[in-house]
Amino acid sequence: MDTTNTAGRRVTLADVARMAGVSKQTASRVVNGSAQVTDETRARVLQCIEVLGFRPSTLARQLTAGRSLTLGVVNNTAVGHLMCGDAYVGMVRQADGMGYALLNKEMSDFSRASVDAMLGQMLERQVDGIILAGPEIGNSHDWLDDYPLDDLPMPLVAINARPRAGVDVVGFDNFLAGQNATRHLLSLQRRRIGHLSGPNNRWVAQRRIEGWQAALDEAGLPECKAYCVEGSWEAESGGPGLQRLLELCPDLDAVFVSSDRMALGVLMEAQRLGIDVPGTLAVMGIDNDPQSAFFTPPLTTMTQDTPRMAEVALRQLVRRICDRHGEPYPAGCAQEESSMLTHRLIVRQSTLGDVAN
Amino acid sequence: MDTTNTAGRRVTLADVARMAGVSKQTASRVVNGSAQVTDETRARVLQCIEVLGFRPSTLARQLTAGRSLTLGVVNNTAVGHLMCGDAYVGMVRQADGMGYALLNKEMSDFSRASVDAMLGQMLERQVDGIILAGPEIGNSHDWLDDYPLDDLPMPLVAINARPRAGVDVVGFDNFLAGQNATRHLLSLQRRRIGHLSGPNNRWVAQRRIEGWQAALDEAGLPECKAYCVEGSWEAESGGPGLQRLLELCPDLDAVFVSSDRMALGVLMEAQRLGIDVPGTLAVMGIDNDPQSAFFTPPLTTMTQDTPRMAEVALRQLVRRICDRHGEPYPAGCAQEESSMLTHRLIVRQSTLGDVAN
Incomplete structure (x- = not known):
């Protein structure tokens, strides 16, 4: 050296x-x-x-210029957020391609004192911008409502959070995902469509419930809105979830499940109970886990391109940094992009019987 | 603010x-x-x-002291390494708990020029230490053989890499995992035991093959060593892998699969071919994916605690940093730990029929 x-x-x-x-x-x-x-x-x-x-020293030079070429990522890995997997990969690659390093910070408590401490650490390390990547759980993100974000020396972009005035958010349209998933089941003449949701205190799970409800209202089936059971996102909650749904509606003919992992548990329980999928019960998930094409039967799902979401969020943050410094946007970030991404339906045998997929 | x-x-x-x-x-x-x-x-x-x-500024203070409280993590997310998931979570938490931030760097080309550039960037950002987290593929890590690591101003710890003089490595004993997996199948009186491996150029995959071979030799079944097929780690390669193994040995009675994802593909193909698992064919994986308990049938596997591996690697790195600065080890890192972790057998129905699990 x-x-x-x-x-x-x-x-x-x-x-x-x-x-x-x-x-x-x-x-x-x-x-x-x-x-x-x-x-x-x-x-x-x-x-x-x-x-x-x-x-x-890059840092010494950048301290002088007031730039660190480092972006802070606030995560909450304790809840197994999607940012731990594919989305993180997308973020690392996008950052690397633009010459930024990512600095990871864990956060699970969002009291004002914890938020101040987190922002203080980000300031001390002079990050140029912050991605708020952890999921919105209960009131975890409510500090954004009245925090003087404009007074911070760096911009912030939140991922998959509730829209708030003055806060940049990049995420998926989970309402539309729930609505389109349910519309798919309706198109197959299913009329008693239950929902196994994610934890009710998650913003993402709530929006999917609302989309499912809206599609049921559209179809004139508001009575189905009673067939909603809360799951944990994980496979373990699939079996008990299906049992509870069948108590609420013994002749249920379809279930929209808010994660592929839970759908795996639902499929296993249906097999144990001797319920034919999709003959008696159509089952669909959301996520398009790489394994879901290999479930028994292969799972109909909604694919969400989480690496792309992470990339879009990072480019958005870099544009906001440039705005603050009055600089032109770098190559690869030159255009503003839609900050609302959509899911795409992937039809497989769990709703449609023997299909070519 | x-x-x-x-x-x-x-x-x-x-x-x-x-x-x-x-x-x-x-x-x-x-x-x-x-x-x-x-x-x-x-x-x-x-x-x-x-x-x-x-x-x-923390950085300004630490530049003075020659410390950045930042650790560099060199990853290769292009190959979907385990460091992208659970292990990354373990690393973030351990770093956070010790007051360190993690700086992520992508790397897929390991030419001397690329290694120099990577180390240069780490030096410029004055990281206190480096975790080499990407998998060892082919000769990707051979630069460690003759690189003057002792001349670097910071220590380096490699994860799941081939042992090399003068290089700190933390990882799993994948030889023992392959050996113990095969011993489990032997204990069930299986005598024609094939292996669906990971990509042959991966150090981890090679060690598991060698462990499987050693167990076959122990049992006086060296002829089984011909029943080895290369997979991709992914579910897609499970079906073709099983087909090829059955060509090599039509009366195969067990297969040790080098990832749970590939085992999922094997189970699906066995079902399609009408092969009873485990009656005719015992199938086991390695990883203990959270979903593997919900496969059809639930999968016997070897669990590897990847978050713990990441934590051990991080603590090892912090001890080496303290060694360089002549400082005592901080709380939580006070003891040297074994750098070789072992897998644990999880027996489920795919090898043992109806078992309580």
Whole structure:
């Protein structure tokens, strides 16, 4: 490595200044491209930089310029959020492609004191912007309602959060997803359509419930709105969820399940109870887990491109950073994009019997 | 926010010095707790810090001390590595608990130039240590053989990599996992035991193959070593993998599959071919995916605690950082730990028929 001297110690600007016989301030001016240096001095300093293998610290330079090329990501991995998987991959790649590093911060308590502490840590590390990636649970994001975000020295973009005045949000249209999933089941002449939801305190789960309800109202089947059971997102809650739905409606003919994982549990329970899927009961999920095409039977689902959501959020954040600094948008982020993404229906055997897929 | 003045600009140490009527150097001494300041001056500077709401930059302070409290994580998300999921969650939590932030860096090409560029970026951002988290594929990690790691100003810990002199590695004993999985099938009187492996250029996949082979040799069944087919880790390769194994050995009575995802594809294909699992064919996976208990039938597997692996790797890295600085290990990292973790057998119906699980 040419960034350390023979003793393994980092070469500093002071070493360069000493060798060039100039002050540290003068050496710093050369590194930062200041005009207040003679050509001769500049040449001497640059030569010493070359000889010593000095690599100016990105952070030191950016601290001077007020930029760290680092974006903070606030996550809540305790709840197994989608940002832990594919979406995280999308975010890392997009950031890497634009020269940004991501700094991860865990957060599960959203009291004002915790929010202040989180923002304080982000400020101390001088991140250029923040992605609020953890899911909105109960009132976890209500601090955004009255926080003076405009006074923060960096912009913030929230993912999959409730719309709020003055807050940039990028996410999926989960209402439309619930509505379109239910419309698919209606198109197959199903008339007693239950819903196994995610946890009721999740914004995402609530919107899917509302979309399911809207489709039932459209179809003149408001009585089905009573067939709603709360699950945990996980496969474990699929079996008990189906049992409870069958208590509410013994001749249920379809169930829209708010995650593929829960749908796997529903399929297993249906098999145990001897219920034919899709003959007696059509089952569909949402997520398009890579494994869902291999369930028994293969699962109809709604695909959500979470890596793309993460990429869009990151590009949005970079545009807001540029806005603050009055800079043009970099290549790859030049256009504003829709911040509301949509799911796409994937039809497989669990609703349609033997289909080519 | 109390960290910006009314114009929204960050309050700087220069603002504090100006208000207190002292030099910037003196103000800096107060912030850094130097003794070379009179009590009266210290009190005045602290009062101005309070009034202005100045928050000293963590980075600025740590640049001075040569520490950034940031750890670099080199990943290769393009190959869907386990570090993208649960293990990443474990790493974020462990880092957060110790006051470290994680800085993510993508890397898929391991030429000397790319390695130099990656290390250069890590140096510029002055990370205190590096986790090499991407999987070892082909010769991707061979640069570690002759790279002067000791000359780097920060330590490095690799995850799930081939052992190399002078390189800290934390990972699973995948040889033992393959051996114990096969021993389980042998204990059930299976005698024609095939293997559907991960990609052959993966270090992890190779070790599992070797463990399977060792168990076959132990049992006096070396002829079974011909029943090995390469898969992709993914469910898609399970069906074709089983077909090929049955061509190699039409009366195969067991298959050890190197991922639960591929095992899902194997189960689906067995069902399609009318092969009874486990009656005719015992099937087992490795990973203990949360969904594998809900497969048809529920899958016997080997559980690997990847969050724990990530935590152990992070603690190991922090100890090596402390070693370099001659500091005591922080609470929670005080003890050296085994860097070789083991899998645990989870027996379900896919090998044992109707069992209580």
